[in-house]
Amino acid sequence: MYKQDLFAAGTDTTSSTLEWSMTELLRKPEILSKAQAELERVIGKGNQVQESDIAGLPYLQAIIKETFRLHPPAPLLLPRKAETDVEVCGYTVPKGAQVLVNVWAVSRDPSIWESPNEFIPERFLESNVDVKGRHFELLPFGGGRRICPGLPLAIRMVHLMLGSLIHSFDWKLEGGVELESMNMEDKFGITLQKAQPLRALAMPIT
Numbered sequence: 001m002y003k004q005d006l007f008a009a010g011t012d013t014t015s016s017t018l019e020w021s022m023t024e025l026l027r028k029p030e031i032l033s034k035a036q037a038e039l040e041r042v043i044g045k046g047n048q049v050q051e052s053d054i055a056g057l058p059y060l061q062a063i064i065k066e067t068f069r070l071h072p073p074a075p076l077l078l079p080r081k082a083e084t085d086v087e088v089c090g091y092t093v094p095k096g097a098q099v100l101v102n103v104w105a106v107s108r109d110p111s112i113w114e115s116p117n118e119f120i121p122e123r124f125l126e127s128n129v130d131v132k133g134r135h136f137e138l139l140p141f142g143g144g145r146r147i148c149p150g151l152p153l154a155i156r157m158v159h160l161m162l163g164s165l166i167h168s169f170d171w172k173l174e175g176g177v178e179l180e181s182m183n184m185e186d187k188f189g190i191t192l193q194k195a196q197p198l199r200a201l202a203m204p205i206t
């Protein structure tokens, strides 16, 4: 594996997750306030979020999971090839066929998720579903032998970055943009990016 592979796989994915989580929080100020209250309670005003704090921040963790559910940065994972003929749910996948796994669709499937298109972090508070490849309804990092090798780093980074941004700053949308009219479209590529970049103003919390 080359150094540039790690940069290519680790940058867009992480920044898109952060941009979407901030976008969802700016759209739902009550969720942002709840997350800020948790940070203030657990870490205290004026203190910086540390990696060791993440375990004690279940609501922040739920926000990140909900972001991965609605906005998986690699919506079709990496392509796979069937090594032999296999039967899946009554369909035969012939040897040699390329297989794309649409995790975007799975994580918005109404037969699995209640109100699948709504951003509701609370759904993860009472659930043991995680993103580590064990729960097939939520696979933003893929699974099996090709699971993202950057998962442990990425998980730490996104919690730390989002936690720091919302613990140290209050946020509002740049002038003139209404919450209701925010552009929530994706732009499809190898990774899924926000079609219109988020523009927001940071106000230090004193």
Ligand code: HEM
Residues within 6 Å of the ligand: 001, 005, 006, 007, 009, 010, 011, 013, 014, 017, 072, 073, 074, 077, 078, 079, 139, 140, 141, 142, 143, 144, 145, 146, 147, 148, 149, 150, 151, 153, 154, 158
């Ligand atoms: C939010 C952040 C990230 C997400 C959502 C993500 C997601 C993924 C996914 C879905 C795959 C394909 C897995 C599969 O098909 O089963 C993958 C592969 C990969 N990821 Fe990540 N990734 C992230 C961050 C990172 C970081 C930070 C690094 C490295 C520093 C990284 C390195 C890689 C590499 C090298 C592969 C290819 C592995 C292979 O070819 O088998 N990723 N990632």
